Amino acid sequence: xxxxxxxxxxxxxxxxxxxxxxxxxxxxxxxxxxxxxxxxxxxxxxxxxxxxxxxxxxxxxxxxxxxxxxxxxxxxxxxxxxxxxxxxxxxxxxxxxxxxxxxxxxxxxxxxxxxxxxxxxxxxxxxxxxxxxxxxxxxxxxxxxxxxxxxxxxxxxxxxxxxxxxxxxxxxxxxxxxxxxxxxxxxxxxxxxxxxxxxxxxxxxxxxxxxxxxxxxxxxxxxxxxxxxxxxxxxxxxxxxxxxxxxxxxxxxxxxxxxxxxxxxxxxxxxxxxxxxxxxxxxxxxxxxxxxxxxxxxxxxxxxxxxxxxxxxxxxxxxxxxxxxxxxxxxxxxxxxxxxxxxxxxxxxxxxxxxxxxxxxxxxxxxxxxxxxxxxxxxxxxxxxxxxxxxxxxxxxxxxxxxxxxxxxxxxxxxxxxxxxxxxxxxxxxxxxxxxxxxxxxxxxxxxxxxxxxxxxxxxxxxxxxxxxxxxxxxxxxxxxxxxxxxxx
Amino acid sequence: xxxxxxxxxxxxxxxxxxxxxxxxxxxxxxxxxxxxxxxxxxxxxxxxxxxxxxxxxxxxxxxxxxxxxxxxxxxxxxxxxxxxxxxxxxxxxxxxxxxxxxxxxxxxxxxxxxxxxxxxxxxxxxxxxxxxxxxxxxxxxxxxxxxxxxxxxxxxxxxxxxxxxxxxxxxxxxxxxxxxxxxxxxxxxxxxxxxxxxxxxxxxxxxxxxxxxxxxxxxxxxxxxxxxxxxxxxxxxxxxxxxxxxxxxxxxxxx
Numbered sequence: 001x002x003x004x005x006x007x008x009x010x011x012x013x014x015x016x017x018x019x020x021x022x023x024x025x026x027x028x029x030x031x032x033x034x035x036x037x038x039x040x041x042x043x044x045x046x047x048x049x050x051x052x053x054x055x056x057x058x059x060x061x062x063x064x065x066x067x068x069x070x071x072x073x074x075x076x077x078x079x080x081x082x083x084x085x086x087x088x089x090x091x092x093x094x095x096x097x098x099x100x101x102x103x104x105x106x107x108x109x110x111x112x113x114x115x116x117x118x119x120x121x122x123x124x125x126x127x128x129x130x131x132x133x134x135x136x137x138x139x140x141x142x143x144x145x146x147x148x149x150x151x152x153x154x155x156x157x158x159x160x161x162x163x164x165x166x167x168x169x170x171x172x173x174x175x176x177x178x179x180x181x182x183x184x185x186x187x188x189x190x191x192x193x194x195x196x197x198x199x200x201x202x203x204x205x206x207x208x209x210x211x212x213x214x215x216x217x218x219x220x221x222x223x224x225x226x227x228x229x230x231x232x233x234x235x236x237x238x239x240x241x242x243x244x245x246x247x248x249x250x251x252x253x254x255x256x257x258x259x260x261x262x263x264x265x266x267x268x269x270x271x272x273x274x275x276x277x278x279x280x281x282x283x284x285x286x287x288x289x290x291x292x293x294x295x296x297x298x299x300x301x302x303x304x305x306x307x308x309x310x311x312x313x314x315x316x317x318x319x320x321x322x323x324x325x326x327x328x329x330x331x332x333x334x335x336x337x338x339x340x341x342x343x344x345x346x347x348x349x350x351x352x353x354x355x356x357x358x359x360x361x362x363x364x365x366x367x368x369x370x371x372x373x374x375x376x377x378x379x380x381x382x383x384x385x386x387x388x389x390x391x392x393x394x395x396x397x398x399x400x401x402x403x404x405x406x407x408x409x410x411x412x413x414x415x416x417x418x419x420x421x422x423x424x425x426x427x428x429x430x431x432x433x434x435x436x437x438x439x440x441x442x443x444x445x446x447x448x449x450x451x452x453x454x455x456x457x458x459x460x461x462x463x464x465x466x467x468x469x470x471x472x473x474x475x476x477x478x479x480x481x482x483x484x485x486x487x488x489x
Numbered sequence: 490x491x492x493x494x495x496x497x498x499x500x501x502x503x504x505x506x507x508x509x510x511x512x513x514x515x516x517x518x519x520x521x522x523x524x525x526x527x528x529x530x531x532x533x534x535x536x537x538x539x540x541x542x543x544x545x546x547x548x549x550x551x552x553x554x555x556x557x558x559x560x561x562x563x564x565x566x567x568x569x570x571x572x573x574x575x576x577x578x579x580x581x582x583x584x585x586x587x588x589x590x591x592x593x594x595x596x597x598x599x600x601x602x603x604x605x606x607x608x609x610x611x612x613x614x615x616x617x618x619x620x621x622x623x624x625x626x627x628x629x630x631x632x633x634x635x636x637x638x639x640x641x642x643x644x645x646x647x648x649x650x651x652x653x654x655x656x657x658x659x660x661x662x663x664x665x666x667x668x669x670x671x672x673x674x675x676x677x678x679x680x681x682x683x684x685x686x687x688x689x690x691x692x693x694x695x696x697x698x699x700x701x702x703x704x705x706x707x708x709x710x711x712x713x714x715x716x717x718x719x720x721x722x723x724x725x726x727x728x729x730x731x732x733x734x735x736x737x738x739x740x741x742x743x744x
Contacts, residue, residue, distance in 0.1 A: 220639075
């Protein structure tokens with residue numbers, strides 16, 4: 001039963017009052033009394049709120065009654081890793097970016113304890129969008145390092161809400177990671193599903209460009225210009241890829257609590273290869289069905305749900321797509337289980353199509369596509385070549401072309417390339433850290449930019465081994481150790 | 490009562506001699522007129538010339554102070570004047586943690602004020618402190634210089650600088666060290682500019698606090714660096730202590 005609490009809308013209130021009365025009469029359910037105004041929901045007992053680190057969420061509220069819920073959250077300023085080799089000082093609610101997930105139900109009385117760790121340098125506070133009150137609690141929660149503040153509020157409106165720090169300078173506190181989500185479930189809880197995850201997008205502004213190594217300071221000017229170096233899910237690049245990928249089984253329904261901390265950018269949240277069966281638009285009551293991409297404003301959230309029908313790796317992205325492939329806004333959901341060819345049959349046919357009446361030739365189908373597995377190590381040279389080719393075709397081919405020929409004047413060739421063959425460490429370095437400025441390859445000048453590639457040592461070794469052992473190059477076998485050595489230089 | 494005062498005076502004078510023997514380095518800040526963060530264009534603030542400690546007060550210096558003034562020992566201090574975090578990293582009443590020449594932190598405003606008084610000095614006012622702290626190595630007012638602001642902002646983001654010794658940051662125009670880059674510092678009237686904790690509201694309502702709308706253009710890095718200090722001060726109370734908050738003293742220039 002869903003009851004709406006629009007306190008200001010008298011007509012609606014009267015109507016829902018009528019409806020509630022009617023429903024109550026019909027159902028004759030003695031156990032759960034209903035209230036047309038959430039303010040009237042009584043609380044019984046005290047409970048310590050379960051807080052979880054992303055991507056996990058606490059246990060659903062289910063049928064529990066409204067309680068006095070004690071939330072105990074500690075602010076920590078701490079160093080973390082943005083992407084391999086890049087350090088950043090995050091300001092966090094609970095030690096993670098985004099901060100701990102808080103799960104409540106409508107009518108709960110929240111006693112919020114905000115603690116500012118003594119080692120912290122700055123005062124902080126919290127503005128919860130789920131609060132009806134001045135500053136969303138910001139004013140009452142302003143807390144000096146080494147102190148704690150307690151304030152309380154009652155959750156009146158069900159929905160998924162952002163919380164964040166609102167201490168001057170507000171933008172900087174948010175840009176350093178001070179945001180998270182608080183869920184207010186309706187009476188009786190959300191529909192049960194098989195899996196629930198917590199994802200939050202944020203944009204980061206660093207002195208060095210993407211991938212530049214070392215401790216990177218926050219860059220105020222870039223933040224003002226809204227030129228993000230990193231756009232990531234859950235605080236850093238690769239938070240939910242590889243071993244940390246989200247998982248589900250075929251046939252399960254997955255619910256994602258997706259927030260956007262900003263500070264600046266709006267997210268076009270999309271899962272490649274899935275259609276959202278349901279989206280709680282902007283985290284509120286409105287449900288939209290069959291959505292491909294949902295817009296999540298900075299300081300906003302959405303609940304998306306979908307049933308996974310086939311196995312595979314599904315990529316979660318901000319469909320402002322350069323952010324996904326060049327700035328980090330990418331996560332993976334690995335789904336295991338039986339293939340279902342009714343839903344997706346894989347590649348079944350590839351023909352050669354020549355117009356002008358020629359005969360259409362066909363090639364045998366390759367059958368089922370291989371299950372793609374993340375982070376599988378190549379055991380043999382052959383495997384290395386195969387994995388390397390896969391990576392090349394996924395990452396490098398757009399510029400360097402299928403046979404390493406490059407594009408004259410724009411992208412240097414890799415085939416029989418003197419620049420490549422004379423220095424393997426330099427090649428590794430360019431893949432890891434990118435390259436810009438003028439170079440000469442096979443007598444021709446190129447002045448272009450290659451971005452740093454966020455690949456594992458294994459991937460770099462594979463792809464370079466493939467390149468060196470193709471197209472007339474010098475057959476160097478690049479090992480992960482060699483890559484590691486360059487990375488740590 | 491009178492006797493007590495005389496005794497206290499003598500006592501402090503003795504202490505003064507002793508402490509100043511170790512570190513009596515002060516530098517002259519020639520006063521002037523400036524526009525602080527919270528002022529409006531027609532509210533320029535005049536700062537009279539004053540002498541300021543070259544370095545913040547150190548662990549060793551503060552230890553001498555509590556030895557001479559047992560009232561300010563960790564176990565004796567009155568809770569009205571210092572909360573539980575007062576000297577909380579000290580192992581006991583006479584053993585500090587960290588380097589002797591690291592800045593003393595975790596002291597309350599009352600304690601800092603007393604310390605300065607016992608030396609015949611006083612805490613700087615916010616205006617005096619801000620005036621002296623506008624300087625970089627070369628000029629008295631570096632607030633429009635990007636590197637100056639970046640230095641401050643990056644310090645805000647560097648954890649645990651309170652363990653560093655004094656004198657390692659830059660020597661400013663007046664010959665003073667560590668106004669930025671080491672620890673926050675108490676000021677006499679730290680809570681007269683109130684930041685309520687709801688920074689956005691402060692911005693709307695109290696234009697007095699934020700230079701009206703002209704200077705608030707958020708592209709102004711100078712404001713960002715200073716906001717943090719005012720926000721920090723606004724979060725403190727006189728009995729609070731903080732791991733990142735120390736102090737230094739100033740003195741009027743006698744004619």
